[in-house]
């Protein structure tokens with residue numbers, strides 16, 4: 001059985017993650033030989049904002065909220081990253097999952113970037129879901145994703161999840177995003193939490209063709225999701241691909 005590194009994993013610092021999941025939880029599954037390493041990529045929104053602000057998503061279009069909570073968040077993020085750094089010898093990679101605000105800034109302070117070894121940028125919410133013209137939504141999403149890919153992230157998390165729910169992207173849109181990620185030296189993520197097989201297959205086929213990196217992540221929020229790469233293997237097989245056909249993202253401690 002292949003043993004993978006998991007490049008997307010949450011702890012109970014993220015509001016949506018089960019309380020028993022801590023850095024030690026991942027150290028235990030690394031020690032048990034189930035994964036080789038885990039990038040702990042908690043939500044920056046949970047580190048920078050209290051739950052009521054985080055879940056309102058208002059900070060996406062009103063970035064003054066980020067400025068208001070910046071000091072509070074910086075202190076929490078720095079403490080968290082310093083804590084994770086204590087576990088690096090045990091296979092833990094300090095990381096973060098951030099959103100991009102509409103002004104183009106990521107939801108953490110760039111002064112802490114050098115402590116973040118795996119930076120995931122994800123679209124969780126965009127303020128266009130209410131628009132009735134799907135072409136308009138697509139246009140806004142494309143601009144947002146282009147900017148996100150060029151914002152200094154290492155991996156784009158679950159690249160099509162939001163769009164697939166609002167207005168399913170076609171093959172050309174997916175292929176263009178994969179090619180832009182390759183140009184920007186950003187890995188596209190194959191994610192097994194809240195799966196999207198249709199877009200994942202199109203993404204993998206395009207990535208196998210043009211060499212864009214693919215990152216394997218479980219996006220663990222619940223213990224049962226940890227170290228489970230069965231979806232990743234199944235969907236790669238369904239594409240008629242082998243792991244060796246893909247340019248896999250790696251980070252070495």
Ligand SMILES: [Zn+2]
Pocket residue numbers: 097122124157158
């Ligand atoms: Zn996410």
Ligand SMILES: [Zn+2]
Pocket residue numbers: 008010097157219
């Ligand atoms: Zn996540």
